[in-house]
Amino acid sequence: MRPFYVTSFASAVTGVILAATGTAASSSASSASSAASSAAAAAADDGYRASIRTIDAATARAMTGVSWRPGCPVRISDLRRVELTHWGFDRIRHRGELIVHKDVARSMVTVFHSLYSMRFPVRKMHRVDRFRADDNASMAADNTSAFNCRPVAGSTRGFSLHSYGRTIDVNPLENPYVKGRTVLPPAGKAFTNRANVRPGMIRRGDRVWKAFTARGFRWGGDWKSLKDYQHFEIPN
Numbered sequence: 001m002r003p004f005y006v007t008s009f010a011s012a013v014t015g016v017i018l019a020a021t022g023t024a025a026s027s028s029a030s031s032a033s034s035a036a037s038s039a040a041a042a043a044a045d046d047g048y049r050a051s052i053r054t055i056d057a058a059t060a061r062a063m064t065g066v067s068w069r070p071g072c073p074v075r076i077s078d079l080r081r082v083e084l085t086h087w088g089f090d091r092i093r094h095r096g097e098l099i100v101h102k103d104v105a106r107s108m109v110t111v112f113h114s115l116y117s118m119r120f121p122v123r124k125m126h127r128v129d130r131f132r133a134d135d136n137a138s139m140a141a142d143n144t145s146a147f148n149c150r151p152v153a154g155s156t157r158g159f160s161l162h163s164y165g166r167t168i169d170v171n172p173l174e175n176p177y178v179k180g181r182t183v184l185p186p187a188g189k190a191f192t193n194r195a196n197v198r199p200g201m202i203r204r205g206d207r208v209w210k211a212f213t214a215r216g217f218r219w220g221g222d223w224k225s226l227k228d229y230q231h232f233e234i235p236n
């Protein structure tokens, strides 16, 4: 995980900046009046940063033959690179990166602003290219990711919805895929008892669930035939 540096990140942004830039609110207020002004500053700028950019040439090269290839159902020009702030399990801010379809990029930024506001911890958020687009490796690393042009899990036919960039897997370890006796990632077995709520978990009706479903996402934990607790998708 990379620490989050406001200045370097903000100055690197060349596309749409959805959260206002500014100085971080002071957290060292010692008097009532400075506490009040600090609270006002925090209301104006909560530290969340997000940007949506087209896929630049270097990123496209890194993705091609890994997470994307000719024949995939979505053109690389229809994908967007989203960078946003999230809290880690270490309780500090991190910069995450997601590849998503352009149609859902703003919704993703809005949802993760909600998750940021509630201080929901996200383990890490890297492009799957870092894991050679191996979903099992990404899940085992508890990596939150969206676009990955790949077949449906356990099948060689058809593309997974992740191939369209309209889905996201959040904290896969804490929110495993469960079908019969299959649990992915395997270490997610420690989290198959959903009544034992621990940080980073998603449950039906909780604030994370509400943040996603309010923006039109469906949750894999609501499915009947299997449970994919990490998975949210916006249907085509």
Ligand SMILES: [Zn+2]
Residues within 6 Å of the ligand: 162, 167, 168, 169, 228, 230, 231, 232
């Ligand atoms: Zn998924």
